[in-house]
Amino acid sequence: MHIKESRSRKAFMVFDYVLMVAITLICIYPFLYVVFASFSDPAELMKFNGALLSPRGFTLAGYQEVFKKKDIISGYSNTILITVTGTVINIVMTALGAYFLSRRDVVLKVPVMIFIMITMYISGGMIPSYLNIRSLGLYQSYWALILPGAVSTMNLIIMRTAFQSIPESLEEAAILDGASHMTILFRIILPLSKATVAVLVLYYALGHWNDWFGPMIYLQGTPEKYPLQLILRNMLIDNQNINSASGGTDQFLLFEVIKYVVIVISTVPMLIFYPFVQKYFEKGVMIGGVKG
Amino acid sequence: MTSKSGTAVAEQLPALGKTSYWTRLRKDLHKNHQVYLMIIPVILYYLIFCYKPMYGALIAFQDYNPLNANILDNKWVGFANFLEFFQGRYFWRLIKNTLTISLASTIVGFPIPIIFALLINEIKNKKFTKIVQTMSYMPHFISIVIVCSMIISFTNANGFLNTLFTHLGYSGKPMLSNPDLFVPIYVISGIWQGLGWDSILYIAALSGIDQELYEAASIDGASRWQQMLHITLPGIAPTIVTMFILRMGGLMNVGYEKVILLYSPITYSSADVISSYVYRMGIERMNYSFSTAVGLFNSAINIFLLFITNRFSKKISDTSLF
Numbered sequence: 001m002h003i004k005e006s007r008s009r010k011a012f013m014v015f016d017y018v019l020m021v022a023i024t025l026i027c028i029y030p031f032l033y034v035v036f037a038s039f040s041d042p043a044e045l046m047k048f049n050g051a052l053l054s055p056r057g058f059t060l061a062g063y064q065e066v067f068k069k070k071d072i073i074s075g076y077s078n079t080i081l082i083t084v085t086g087t088v089i090n091i092v093m094t095a096l097g098a099y100f101l102s103r104r105d106v107v108l109k110v111p112v113m114i115f116i117m118i119t120m121y122i123s124g125g126m127i128p129s130y131l132n133i134r135s136l137g138l139y140q141s142y143w144a145l146i147l148p149g150a151v152s153t154m155n156l157i158i159m160r161t162a163f164q165s166i167p168e169s170l171e172e173a174a175i176l177d178g179a180s181h182m183t184i185l186f187r188i189i190l191p192l193s194k195a196t197v198a199v200l201v202l203y204y205a206l207g208h209w210n211d212w213f214g215p216m217i218y219l220q221g222t223p224e225k226y227p228l229q230l231i232l233r234n235m236l237i238d239n240q241n242i243n244s245a246s247g248g249t250d251q252f253l254l255f256e257v258i259k260y261v262v263i264v265i266s267t268v269p270m271l272i273f274y275p276f277v278q279k280y281f282e283k284g285v286m287i288g289g290v291k292g
Numbered sequence: 293m294t295s296k297s298g299t300a301v302a303e304q305l306p307a308l309g310k311t312s313y314w315t316r317l318r319k320d321l322h323k324n325h326q327v328y329l330m331i332i333p334v335i336l337y338y339l340i341f342c343y344k345p346m347y348g349a350l351i352a353f354q355d356y357n358p359l360n361a362n363i364l365d366n367k368w369v370g371f372a373n374f375l376e377f378f379q380g381r382y383f384w385r386l387i388k389n390t391l392t393i394s395l396a397s398t399i400v401g402f403p404i405p406i407i408f409a410l411l412i413n414e415i416k417n418k419k420f421t422k423i424v425q426t427m428s429y430m431p432h433f434i435s436i437v438i439v440c441s442m443i444i445s446f447t448n449a450n451g452f453l454n455t456l457f458t459h460l461g462y463s464g465k466p467m468l469s470n471p472d473l474f475v476p477i478y479v480i481s482g483i484w485q486g487l488g489w490d491s492i493l494y495i496a497a498l499s500g501i502d503q504e505l506y507e508a509a510s511i512d513g514a515s516r517w518q519q520m521l522h523i524t525l526p527g528i529a530p531t532i533v534t535m536f537i538l539r540m541g542g543l544m545n546v547g548y549e550k551v552i553l554l555y556s557p558i559t560y561s562s563a564d565v566i567s568s569y570v571y572r573m574g575i576e577r578m579n580y581s582f583s584t585a586v587g588l589f590n591s592a593i594n595i596f597l598l599f600i601t602n603r604f605s606k607k608i609s610d611t612s613l614f
Contacts, residue, residue, distance in 0.1 A: 274430065
């Protein structure tokens with residue numbers, strides 16, 4: 001009996017390991033495919049229909065072509081500008097809100113909390129928000145991408161929880177030394193909540209980096225302001241050829257490879273950071289999950 | 293939240309004696325004026341970007357004219373926009389598509405992260421599980437534009453998934469221009485995106501189960517399967533229930549981003565959901581009042597569902613969100 005159980009156990013463990021390896025491969029294979037395709041010879045790639053296990057032929061033509069494109073370069077710098085500015089504003093605003101809500105003694109804490117929590121369940125919806133941005137004169141401006149999401153209520157609550165765990169004695173000492181509340185927040189509380197702040201920086205930054213819908217509806221008609229994701233969307237989903245001026249079969253074939261190249265170069269920064277930061281993301285889910 | 297602040301107020305009461313709320317507030321505004329100044333930008337943010345659009349949603353009951361600076365100057369039409377939607381030819385199609393996509397995603401996509409968590413929990417080689425987990429989270433971080441462009445390219449006439457299915461008897465047509473395949477593509481790619489990430493909470497709950505329970509059970513002769521039924525599953529049940537409430541609360545809430553990126557007029561019949569319809573009617577066709585009404589109808593259902601499911605779960609399991 002005992003031996004039988006351990007044998008079936010062994011079979012199960014083998015199955016389990018095999019399945020886990022399979023899942024891992026399924027999760028990363030699409031990226032490998034894209035990388036292989038981006039180095040492939042356009043004509044050979046066109047002929048080949050199966051699952052790539054290595055580049056078909058080898059060429060850097062796609063990469064050379066992409067790095068000549070002004071709009072991809074400007075898309076990159078626009079994205080960086082939006083991500084950095086947006087995230088700084090996110091963190092400052094979230095910290096201000098969390099500081100207020102984490103204080104024991106303010107009389108208006110509960111009304112403010114309710115005022116904020118309501119927005120988690122009720123919102124005006126897509127169209128009223130869009131018209132709001134237009135009526136504020138933010139249309140075709142980067143502020144339309146940065147201000148409307150300046151505070152995420154979920155993240156605000158996560159930061160408040162972190163602030164609440166800091167001993168009050170630290171603060172009282174600072175007040176005795178004559179520190180203002182701004183100093184306490186940005187010099188004492190925020191540095192002491194480094195781990196949570198790191199999680200929130202990542203959440204906010206990823207949101208800005210991956211945003212394409214906001215830019216699509218608010219930056220219409222100003223291609224020079226387009227961030228990377230919107231340029232990618234126009235190229236990859238709408239199939240707008242970035243150098244449509246010169247047609248021809250070669251150009252058409254090359255464009256197929258260029259698509260893969262842009263996927264690679266837009267995902268690489270993410271993938272480089274990823275191994276270092278993923279544990280913070282995981283931690284964020286826990287903090288959020290415990291609260292939610 | 294309420295109970296905590298309640299005790300905070302109670303602590304202050306003896307010291308303040310019988311002073312009224314307004315006196316205390318005035319004193320507090322004076323004493324903590326710096327803190328109140330700091331919250332002002334946050335309050336302004338919520339007023340301008342959250343509450344003002346709620347007020348702006350009034351145009352659902354109007355015939356909106358962009359030339360009116362004050363929305364109260366618009367002509368009021370009562371529920372006309374809602375009726376137009378209910379009686380319109382797309383109403384049932386949108387409800388059907390939204391529910392189909394959402395139910396299919398839940399039925400297939402909800403248990404999978406749980407099973408994944410259970411299976412990975414059986415493996416005791418920490419290095420191995422760490423690698424599997426890290427890799428499985430990756431799709432979650434890739435931008436939706438990239439995910440959708442990969443889906444399009446793999447399911448195109450010469451994409452590798454299309455070729456694979458052609459060998460198995462598929463016609464070889466671009467898969468995304470086949471209305472019958474939209475839901476499967478949406479759901480399966482959704483599983484790929486969320487499998488690892490959605491399992492994090494379950495894996496955490498599993499690691500929180502007391503290991504002594506397993507030792508005691510195996511001494512009593514419980515098989516692995518029995519241990520799983522009587523220790524593991526009850527251990528993660530609260531997490532499962534909470535996640536399920538969240539899912540059910542969002543039953544009529546299918547996000548527009550992935551749909552807009554993947555659909556085309558050929559597949560509207562199975563792909564167009566309420567939120568993508570709001571986008572098309574509102575932002576593309578500038579039918580502002582009508583699309584606001586559609587969106588409002590959708591959020592009303594969402595809130596209703598959230599309360600119902602929350603209530604239900606409170607009754608059956610003492611787990612609730614609020």
